Amino acid sequence: MSLLEKQPNTSSEFEVDSQRRHEQDAHLDSKLRTLRLLDGARAGATLLALLMGLAVLGTTGHALQAYNTSRFDASAGGAAWLSMWPDNGAFDVKPTVALVVGASLVVLSNVIALTSHHRFVRARLAAAHTPLTFSAPFVGLVVAIVAVILFYVANQSATADTLLSWSCRWRFLNTASPAPQFASLCRASHAGVDLAILLIPVEFAAFVLAGFELKLQRYTAAYTHARKTPSPVLA
Template sequence: MSLLEKQPNSSSEFEVDSNHNLQQDAHLDSKIRTLRFLDAGRAAATLLALLMGLAVLGTTGHALQAYNTSRFDASSGGAAWLSMWPNNSAFDVKPTVALVVGAALVVLANIIALTSHHRFVRAKLSVAHTPLTFSAPFVGLVAAIVAIILFYVANRSATADTLLSWSCRWRHLTTASPAPQFASLCKASHAGVDLAILLIPVEFIAFVLAGVELKLQRYTAAYTNARKTPSPMLS
């Protein structure tokens, strides 16, 4: 009778353990689904930031190249229209340079972030996600913010014109090639600034998603390793 009495207890303990394991599996599956969702969202935000960074680099780089080409041609002489650019003391090109450098850093950081995403997206959960996926969007965010700050600080000068202010002031002036087309330079400069401003929230979203993903991945890895470790009660 004593053996028959123990059998129901053993069966009930087994059922409790099985239900507990199923609950643990459901918890782990939920974390994995959330991790995949965060990873996909971060990749999308990173790709968007990369495309926007390339657009900023292309527009501002085009405007800066047009100015440098005509300015260097001015030193060789022989073209009357070259005097349409102000002299160095009344012209500040640093705001545009700041946007170009900032956009280049954003592009580089997001390329690294996308490379790390492709590299670790299928990694085992027991291996923590590289901090590179967190640091890369942080660098891109800082680069975008610093570029905009430097642009507006330099653009507030009351004594010197910038490439944006000068080209937009003379945007209605029609010039013959190869003279600079101020209307296109004005549009390119404005587009670069607007895209750089919009780039900040995109980089912030990628940065936040990367941080949450990194934290959740470390938790999931620790949780998985804890489940693989035998319990002292069972040994």
């Protein structure tokens, strides 16, 4: 009689345990789906940051190259438009250089992040994947902020012109080749600065998504480990 009384309890415990396992599987599947969504969103933000970094590098690099080429050609050939560029003491090219260097570092960090996202690299550098995906957008964010700050601090000088201020001041001046086209340089300089500013929230989004992804990865790893660990048998 006592055996018959225990059978319903054993069956009930089995059903409860089965239901609990089913709920745990559904919970883990939900977390894994969220993790995949975060990973895709973070990779998309990283790719966008990379493209914007390339655009900043292209526009500001073009402006800087045009300045260097025309300045050196003028000094070598003794062109009549040599005075179109101010003297070194009244001209500061460091803001544009800061954007070029900053964009180069942004491109490099995002290329590393996207490379680590690839399955082939992730399978062989599993331990480095998570730190790279988290540190790369952080580096890009810091570099973008510093480059924009340096640009605006130097561009506010009342004693020295920058490539942006000088080219935009003379943007309506038509010059013959190979003299610099100030209208083109003005547009390129403005585009580089605007894209660098827009790059900051994109890098911030990639950084936040990487942070959530890292947190969820740790949670799912701990949760999976806890499920695989057998519970102690009570006497």
